[in-house]
Amino acid sequence: MHAWQFDEYGHYDNVLKWVERPTPKVGDGEALIETVAVSLNFPDLLITQGMYQNKAPLPAVPGVEAVGKVVEVGRGSKFKLGERAVGFMHSGGTLADYFIAANDSAWPVPAHVSDVQAAGLSVTYGTSYFGLKHRGQLAPGEVLLVLGAAGGVGSAAIQLGKVFGATVIAAAGSAEKLDICRKLGADHVINYKDEDVVEKVKEFTDGRGADVIYDPIGGDLFDQVKRCVNWEGRIVIIGFASGRIPSIECNRLLLKNMSVVGLAWGQYLSRNPAKGEACQMALYDLLADGKIDPLIYRVFGFADLPAAMALMESRELYGKVVITR
Ligand SMILES: NC(=O)c1ccc[n+]([C@@H]2O[C@H](COP(=O)([O-])OP(=O)(O)OC[C@H]3O[C@@H](n4cnc5c(N)ncnc54)[C@H](OP(=O)(O)O)[C@@H]3O)[C@@H](O)[C@H]2O)c1
Structure with a gap:
């Protein structure tokens, strides 16, 4: 071949x-x-x-x-x-x-x-499905902040965030990408190249911060958004497209009753193939219903x-x- x-x-x-x-x-x-x-x-x-x-x-x-x-x-x-x-x-x-x-x-x-x-x-929606539902425990009515929101996993996270009943704030690096995010269903958008992400998230949430942050980028953006997490919020670590693996102070987790959770989608397939298959079938149904594309x-x-x-x-x-x- x-x-x-x-x-x-x-x-x-x-x-x-x-x-x-x-x-x-x-x-x-x-x-x-x-x-x-x-x-x-x-x-x-x-x-x-x-x-x-x-x-x-x-x-x-x-x-x-x-x-x-x-x-x-x-x-x-x-x-x-x-x-x-x-x-x-x-x-x-x-x-x-x-x-x-x-x-x-x-x-x-x-x-x-x-x-x-x-x-x-499979990869992008599977990752966002497991990341938001199983790891992020995203609930209807919560606020979801998606970073890299016009990228592969990010665009899937916007659509699935809406499916799961969240208010979605999409953050990306250009006006063109933000237009795409709006078309995908984002309720609010932030251009992190020229806007202060933390201030904007607080503005959109009456000062509370996001309940779930979906982060495929890491690096400097993680360092910023860890400051706009709501009480009992969750940051879901998806990847490090920026090239830098960030870290977080444990006292911040304690003071906000917040969690940082990781997601490796591929591991669900080998460790719990039934769950992986159920996710794929759920994605097919959402596609048939026009809820994702x-x-x-x-x-x-x-x-x-x-x-x-x-x-x-x-x-x-x-x-x-x-x-x-
Ligand atoms: N944990 C898992 O199971 C899993 C599964 C799939 C993917 N991932 C990871 O998720 C991340 C994103 O994957 P993807 O397929 O969505 O990639 P992608 O389509 O290329 O999107 C990545 C986004 O990250 C932003 N970005 C910020 N800094 C960047 C940089 N230095 N270089 C490139 N992009 C940068 C870009 O948006 P702006 O230009 O708008 O900033 C871009 O749209 C990767 O790290 C990947 O390995 C993890």
């Missing part, structure tokens, strides 16, 4: 090559999927550099989620030949003609979900992967980039 492969770690422009490599072998509880569409995620920028927490042995293939057609099934696989499936691969591997779908981290795709929607659903910025062909990665790196896009074969 053909795949985008890297033999050594480095910037994608220097190390990614379109090569022939062996088609993966199907194990028990697995299926082989012929790739139709892959969505890019922030970790794809880290994977080729060896900076992502899960590392595949070299030579390796990036791409952590994709949709396609089941062409071979291993013993005990839950899939049927010919059906559509969407899968998540913790260490990458989907930017190829074929990828492996394991029972605990792949699901059939119902007819009402398009290939592009399916490719862009993945924000797709642009669709590229497989040959244009370097341009798609460059767009991701530029930080100019909103929502997701999808690559089709």
Whole structure:
């Protein structure tokens, strides 16, 4: 098969090559999927550099989620030949003609979900669903502050925040991105490039602060927003797109009766696959009801992967980039 492969770690422009490599072998509880569409995620920028927490042995293939057609099934696989499936691969591997779908981290795709929607659903909406519902315990009527709100996980968090009955404050880095956030359902918006996030959150909440803060960025923004959390509020740590892992004073947690909780979505799939599957089915239902819809910025062909990665790196896009074969 053909795949985008890297033999050594480095910037994608220097190390990614379109090569022939062996088609993966199907194990028990697995299926082989012929790739139709892959969505890019922030970790794809880290994977080729060896900076992502899960590392595949070299030579390796990036791409952590994709949709396609089941062409071979291993013993005990839950899939049927010919059906559509969407899968998540913790260490990458989907930017190829074929990828492996394991029972605990792949699901059939119902007819009402398009290939592009399916490719862009699991990681971002799964993360935001678990982050808001299970870790953040977001309740109807609460105030949710979403950082990086026009990004992949952020745009999903706006839509799911509305589904869960919250008032959503979306914070992002440009006027164009804030327009997108409003269209996604945000009740209030903040441009953190030129506005004081803490002051704005307090203004929108009559001084109380946000009940749940969804943070995929960390760094300086975390240092700011830890000062606008309501009594018994929760900061949900999703990632560190800024490149810096922040820290917090424990006395702040005590004084505000507040919590900082972490979310690693992929771990739910391996530790509690039933919960992962229930989330995926709930997302399909929300899509069918028109309550969520993945924000797709642009669709590229497989040959244009370097341009798609460059767009991701530029930080100019909103929502997701999808690559089709
Ligand atoms: N915990 C989990 O299970 C899980 C799952 C998926 C993703 N994540 C993590 O969540 C984070 C966001 O992922 P994503 O797929 O939503 O990425 P994305 O679509 O690229 O969005 C990231 C957003 O972060 C903001 N940002 C702030 N500082 C940045 C910087 N230095 N470089 C790039 N972006 C920056 C950008 O918005 P502005 O320009 O508006 O600031 C951008 O829209 C990543 O760290 C990723 O690893 C975690």
